[in-house]
Amino acid sequence: MKKSILILPALLFVFIGYSFHTSQQGRWIAPASADQLSNPYKGNTWAAGAGKKIFNVQCAACHGEQGKGDGIVAVSLTPPPANLQSAFTKTESDGAIYWKITAGNAPMPSYKLALKDPERWQLVTYIRELQNK
């Protein structure tokens, strides 16, 4: 009788084990044309500083203060927020990152209207600084 009760937790663990996939489905890739865009603030420390301020209020909730994709709401999101310090993001061009901030990809919003054009480039500049830390 007692054994039958143990079946339930066992079932549960099988189910949880099954449901846990590190889903590496299709990556979000910016169009090749985005790579042509050039960052007007490349290497500009003032712009990186301005970008940091924007990053902390607009991006950190999901991407985390260090951009590692570990913000306080990250666990709620599918696909999960990108790790901006990952090898993949490091290989992306400034233009590609700018394009992604502009376009958005649900659950990530589009920042085309919420942020001005220079602000989005300042963000890109700050993300580069984070990666080089």
Add this chain to the structure above:
Amino acid sequence: MKIFYPNHLIRVLGLSLCLLVLSLNSWGQDQNPPAPVQTQTQTQRNEQRIAQKGPETKFLLTGYGYTGFEKVGSENSTFGPAGFSPIFLWKKSDRLFFESEVEFEIEDGNLNIGLEYATLHYRLNKYLTLSGGKFLSPFGIFQERLHPAWINKFAEKPMGFSEEGAMIGPMTEFGASLRGGAQIGLSKVNYVLYVSNGPTLNTGSSNPMDAGRLDYNNLGDNNNNKAIGGRFGFLPFSSSWLEIGLSGQVAGVGNSGSAFQNVKTQMYAADLSIIKKVNFIKSNVDIKAQYNYVQTSKTNYLDTAGNSYTFNNTSTAWFSQIAIRPMFLEKSFLKNVEFTGRYSVLKTPQESYWAIDNSQVAMGINYWLKWNSVIKVNYQLTYSKGEQTEPGLFIQWGLGF
């Protein structure tokens, strides 16, 4: 003044509330922050998209469902409780809003159907919303904010917060309320003041064993004395990680014209809510606590033999709980696991027929499948005075939608 009456607390609360609202109304005029030009474009875009999609009413059918399995003490194990609680939301305009929750629950072999709440709301100004109907009691935080299965960190409600054993404090009110919130410097305050039918005293006329209990079923009232209550919440820090709340309610509970017509109940509650990222364990830590105190004035009842007796009718129930979720670990399934612990205590009048002196420890592991879907496995031990400790195993799956 050797006894501290909670209705003083309520008067002080009420008065400070009125003062606060008055001062806010005059002070609040210059508080409209200038809308940044850029975000306004986003606002316009959203408004435009909504307008394109047709009728003005914004409607949502949402709610939650749950099912489970339990094995308590020497009782047979069983599936349940299970339930389905659809919630209907209609936003008719920026001021007018209606919400309702219907509840279907299978518990202890019965199907219960109820109207959990049905409330009309009208936003008077930025600080006050007027509401009427049946609504969840703003008495502490558990009933109003934390009881739904996908929000409650445990399969069971804390002792004293459900019909099991004894209910200490109300679950819903039927009446009207004024509520709102305001930013004051870096802190926030929130407030609710309400008038409702309030609880009814069980005099033991149908079953002497229940004499002195309160019946929180409030669809009708047994007297003209309405319950008056409120809650005041305070969030001192700008990131809202801490909230402290005080609640109170006073009510006439006896039938008008009966020997119990002067019997009154005073109750108050204190609540605490902490949610904070704790870096060194890479976790989010969620602490909640609530203390309920209910006192009904002393009166005479008839015992099972028909003799008159009386007792100090004071009950208390409280719980404190912690949930730790290591959500900041990198690439680990532990991100979705939450470790929980709760201690709760329930005490009813020891001289009454419904005397309870229990404490309970509950421990659990929750697994979050999605942000709104959780599987909980709980083990709990209930200690009753003079009785054997009762173990319990609970598994519950909750889904908010």
Add this chain to the structure above:
Amino acid sequence: MKKRTLVISSILLMVFIGMQISSCSSQRAMIANKTGAQLWAENCQRCHTTPSPNTFNDQQWEAVGMHMQIRANLTPEEIAKVVEFLQSANQD
């Protein structure tokens, strides 16, 4: 005794509130400049796990916003920003 404690603590509370009201304008600006994303992250989790922005459509978020503003006694400024943020994740 307890009554005195209560009186003292309410006076302290009032003083604290007074101090907050007269707090400096940079703090006010900090609050006024909070983004929808920040407020969404800070406030939803006070009671429940934070919902993903792609859970509902624009109209539905309006209804949810009003429901939660009333339930959690959020300020109109807060909820307007949160709803706008959540809606902005819905693509055209």
